[in-house]
Amino acid sequence: HDESSECASFTVFSPNGNYLMFPYATDGNQYNNDKFSVCSIQYIASLLQVKKDKCFIESxxxxxxxxxxxxxxxxxxxxxxxxxxxxxxxxxxxxxxxxxxxxxxxxxxxxxxxxxxxxxxxxxxxxxxxxxxxxxxxxxxxxxxxxxxPKDNYTLCNAGTRICLDAMCLQSVCAKYHLEQCECDTHSLYEKCQLCCQIPDDANSCRSTHSSQLGPLFNMTAIHLPAGAPCKQRQGYCDKLYICRLVDADGPIARLKNSFLTLIEFDPAAWMKTRWWAILLIILMLGAIMAGTILIFGRTLDSKEVEKTRKPTGRVDPRRSDALQQYFIYTRKELHMASIYMQSETRI
Known part of the structure; x- marks a missing residue:
């Protein structure tokens, strides 16, 4: 990619656009978007001199x-x-x-x-x-x-952020009022996805379309950039909620490599100072888990002990009941026979 200021201006709204090998995505509708920069041409030329100098001849x-x-x-x-x-x-x-x-x-x-x-x-x-x-x-x-x-020039297009010129939706709506599009100086990722205009070559005049300076031209309405539009110096894109999402140019593989293979020493003390809140959160979570475990299993053990010490209640086994009944009947017969015997002995 073009990385030096000589090859790329690194501005979002340069007059002729950025070149083909600009590090971030471009709209593709400006003069330089499909052309190689001076640095790219020099790099390609040096390779062709070493290998082949006729591989790009048009048939x-x-x-x-x-x-x-x-x-x-x-x-x-x-x-x-x-x-x-x-x-x-x-x-x-x-x-x-x-x-x-x-x-x-x-x-x-x-x-x-x-x-x-x-x-x-x-x-x-x-x-x-x-x-x-x-x-x-x-x-x-x-x-x-x-x-x-073609439709009339200055017809609004691209969700009201651009105007039609010669049947092409290329020019920013700011040009309708002889202004040029800019990126507002704000830290809010939401405001990064709002359309801003400025007086040509005057960066200090960059304002949003709903500001007090430009509001009368745009009916005091904040114009949002469409989903997918570049933001934050083309280092991110606007999503459907009109929030600028930053893009990691290295990607997840490079991040993993830098995390595990770099020679930078890891300082636990510095990490703990900057992330003390994470340590506190982990301690609180562990304490909550231990308290919940004791509460749940403690109740279970207590209920089991109570069940063991409780006297058995409920219905008697039918077989045991029949045996007791027969025993009582037999005992009554024995007592009755003994009583008759005693009476007979007394008479004699």
Missing amino acids: GQPICGNQIVEPGEKCDVGDQDNDECCYGVNAGERLQCTLKPGKQCSPSQGQCCDNSCSHKRKGELCREEAECTFKSFCTGETSVCPTSP
Whole structure:
């Protein structure tokens, strides 16, 4: 990546944008976004001198089979051999990427050719309306969908954060009032995802759209950047809750490596001083666990001891009851016989 100030300005809103190898993601719609910086070109050149200096020569010839209709090709359906309209790349050098006999067009040529290899009727919709363009309709004479008519310049787009210029949603809404977009100087990650504007080349005038200075231009409304928009000097992105989420450029693997493989000595005393609250929380949690364990298991043991010492209650076993009843009956008979015997002895 470009890491020096000579190769990258490291500003979010530079006039021509950052270069291709800028460390953070770019919108891709500025002049420099798809170009190599001076440093990147020098680095690539040094490698080519060592290896090969002709590996990036453009052939200038169409490539049949890439599904792109290039000069010299009538159509291009890739390696499809069963296409009804066009010969594929496997049909041979003379036939490949040409229309089959009796066919007027191929869907690979554009959206105004149907599956029957004929041009669509005039007035048939071929492109839906977009933020900066109107609908487009087929002419009935060609396979290519005509260019969509542009909407008026300064039409709001991209959730009200940009305006349309020449059918493209590229310019910030700040340009509508001859201002330029900036990033407000704030520590709030929520305010980092609010649109801010400033007077050109005057960083001290950067204000939010709902501030007292810019509020009258934007109806005193805070304009939020859409989800996925860069924030904090492109070191983060805005989420759906309009909060700037910082991105770790190293990633989790690099963090693990730095944690376990670095030679930096670990100082337990310094760690305990900065994270005393974590130690206190761990002690309180352990104390709560021990108290809960004693309370639960203590009650269980006490209840078991009470059950052991409690006298048995309840119904008597039926078999034991029958035996006792027979015993009492037998005893009554014995007593009755003894009483009769005593009476007879007395009479005598």
